[in-house]
Amino acid sequence: MPALTDLSTIRSLCDRYGFSLSKGFGQNFIINPGVCPRIAESAGIGPDWGVLEIGPGIGVLTEQLAKRAAKVVSVEIDRRLFPLLDETLAGYGNVKIVEGDVLKVDLRALIRQEFAGRPVAVCANLPYYITSPILMRLLEERLPVENITVMVQREAAQRLCAPPGTRQAGAISYAVAYYASPRQLFTVQPGSFYPAPKVTSAVIRLDVRKTPAGDLDPAAERALFAVIRAAFSQRRKTAANGISAGLAADKAAVLAAMADAGLDARLRPEQLTLEQFTALQAALAARGIPARK
Ligand code: SAM
Numbered sequence: 669m670p671a672l673t674d675l676s677t678i679r680s681l682c683d684r685y686g687f688s689l690s691k692g693f694g695q696n697f698i699i700n701p702g703v704c705p706r707i708a709e710s711a712g713i714g715p716d717w718g719v720l721e722i723g724p725g726i727g728v729l730t731e732q733l734a735k736r737a738a739k740v741v742s743v744e745i746d747r748r749l750f751p752l753l754d755e756t757l758a759g760y761g762n763v764k765i766v767e768g769d770v771l772k773v774d775l776r777a778l779i780r781q782e783f784a785g786r787p788v789a790v791c792a793n794l795p796y797y798i799t800s801p802i803l804m805r806l807l808e809e810r811l812p813v814e815n816i817t818v819m820v821q822r823e824a825a826q827r828l829c830a831p832p833g834t835r836q837a838g839a840i841s842y843a844v845a846y847y848a849s850p851r852q853l854f855t856v857q858p859g860s861f862y863p864a865p866k867v868t869s870a871v872i873r874l875d876v877r878k879t880p881a882g883d884l885d886p887a888a889e890r891a892l893f894a895v896i897r898a899a900f901s902q903r904r905k906t907a908a909n910g911i912s913a914g915l916a917a918d919k920a921a922v923l924a925a926m927a928d929a930g931l932d933a934r935l936r937p938e939q940l941t942l943e944q945f946t947a948l949q950a951a952l953a954a955r956g957i958p959a960r961k
Pocket of ligand 1: 693694695696697698722723724725726727728729730743744745746768769770771792793794795796798
């Protein structure tokens with residue numbers, strides 16, 4: 669099989685199968701031959717590992733993963749790609765393509781069935797239109813995976829890896845820091861893709877914590893992230909304003925909870941650390957916020 673990064677190979681595959689790329693599914697395929705081996709290496713995959721890939725496209729990253737892992741399972745939403753993948757991955761007996769929307773597939777069951785007993789990594793050049801929902805799903809469900817190595821837009825990479833309590837942090841930075849230890853690895857220019865996207869991309873790796881930072885019970889965890897999302901709902905305002913608006917809570921009660929947690933009422937959401945949000949959530953709960961329905 670000629671190199672899958674070769675533009676004439678891609679065009680001829682698409683022509684032969686009558687395939688046209690879908691913008692709606694975020695289809696930008698990697699054509700820089702250096703990128704996929706680098707992503708696959710960065711995932712730290714051992715020969716006995718299982719890899720869950722999201723969106724194989726025509727299989728350019730899948731191939732690099734299959735060379736390094738015991739087994740690769742790739743979830744692809746666009747079934748028009750299946751005949752192309754049959755051809756491009758014919759030489760790899762350790763790859764299984766699963767049809768489905770990664771936001772809906774039962775990933776826990778899939779991992780159990782396909783990778784029983786193996787260390788598992790998630791690796792992908794993500795469809796950018798659903799970067800946050802995919803990562804939130806992978807983290808919140810506490811799937812049994814060692815790490816998540818993915819290509820995303822550079823701005824998303826910066827936000828996802830920003831330490832809580834710093835200017836670039838957003839609500840999602842707190843979730844990432846809670847469940848994982850994140851790192852930005854390298855950037856990838858638009859010309860490395862076909863078709864070229866408008867933005868620069870970056871590869872990040874999230875090493876999933878065995879025990880989340882804070883280790884709250886599921887209800888407290890949901891409440892913590894509801895408070896964080898509310899605080900960031902009005903980014904230019906104070907955390908108290910956001911929480912009061914986002915949780916439909918009395919402003920005076922929110923300010924009292926801030927004081928209980930030892931926090932200055934003027935703090936903006938991105939100035940709070942994860943520990944401070946955790947203390948604030950406990951203080952809010954003690955005052956009945958959010959109100960039970
Ligand atoms: N891995 C290939 C590469 O690097 O060249 C393709 C990456 S492309 C950016 C994203 C892939 O995700 C496409 O194959 C697209 O069809 C697939 N995709 C988009 N939405 C998806 C979803 N909800 N579930 C599973 N796959 C999806």
